[in-house]
Structures are given as C-alpha cells and as structure tokens.
Amino acid sequence: MSTGKNRLLVSMFVPHFLMHALVSSLPLFVPLWLGEFEVSRAAVGTAMGALYVFLGGMSIPVGILVDRYGSVHFLRLYLFGTAAAAFVMGFTGSFLGLVLALLGIGLASGLYHPPAFSLLSRQSYASSSLFAYHNIGGTSASASARS
Secondary structure: OOHHHHHHHHHHHHHHHHHHHHHHHHHHHHHHHHHHHOOOHHHHHHHHHHHHHHHHHOHHHHHHHHHHHOOHHHHHHHHHHHHHHHHHHHHOOOHHHHHHHHHHHHHHHOOOHHHHHHHHHHOOOOOHHHHHHHHHHHHHHHHHHOO
16 A cells, blocks of 8 residues: 555544544443432433434534535544543533533534545545445444443
8 A cells, every 4th residue: 555545544544443432432331320420221321322313413414514624624623522522521520511521422423424434535546445444443443342
C-alpha cells in the first residue's frame, strides 16, 4: 500500500475502533450505575436505548451535511465531542448527568460513520480493501469490548 493509503487507513481504522469500543463497553457499566444511582433497570435501559437512537438517528442529517461541508470537520467533532462526553460521564454524580453524557456520546458518535464512508469512497485510490480494514476496526472493537 502507498503511504497515502496507509495514512488514510490508520486515520479511519483507529477512530472506528475507538467509537465501537466505547459504545460496546458501556453495557458493562450498567450494574455499577444501578447501584450508584439507585435507579431502575428500565431507567438505565431507556438511557442506553436513547444513546443508540441518537447514534443511528444522526446518520441521514450528518450525511447531508457532510456532502455540503466535507468530512474532516465532522470527524474532528466526533473525536472531540465523544471524548468530552465520555469525560463528563466519568465525573458525573447524578443519574441526570449520566443520561446527558450518554446522549452526548450518542450524538457525537453519530458523527462518525457518514464522513468516514464519504472520505473513503471519494479517494481516487480507494479500494474495497480500505473498506474491509475500516470495518475490521469497528468489529474488532465490538468483539474485544464484550470479551
């Protein structure tokens, strides 16, 4: 692979791995949240469900915006937004703070897939192997977070 192709691959693989690692590891914290915040399983499940709705619901609007404004800005927003929301989640002392942090993670993580796929597909040297390696990043993170 060429240097440019390697750089693109790494710049897409690592954020994809991080996004799926974070989102896939969150259910591991549910027992801790139940004890810490003394809330019902339904409340925590609803908060987790909202995260996934926000994550998936961002795809179409972000895809439209990526077509208009480009991919790089949205990838940066994803990285900084997800990091900020995860940081807040680590220091929150209330269930409301946890819910807001989870929603922030969902919103920020929802910024990843549309610009990543757009960026990969617009490269003149893009090949199916780039998409395959990109997908390995997400899948390996999901698998490792649950093992």
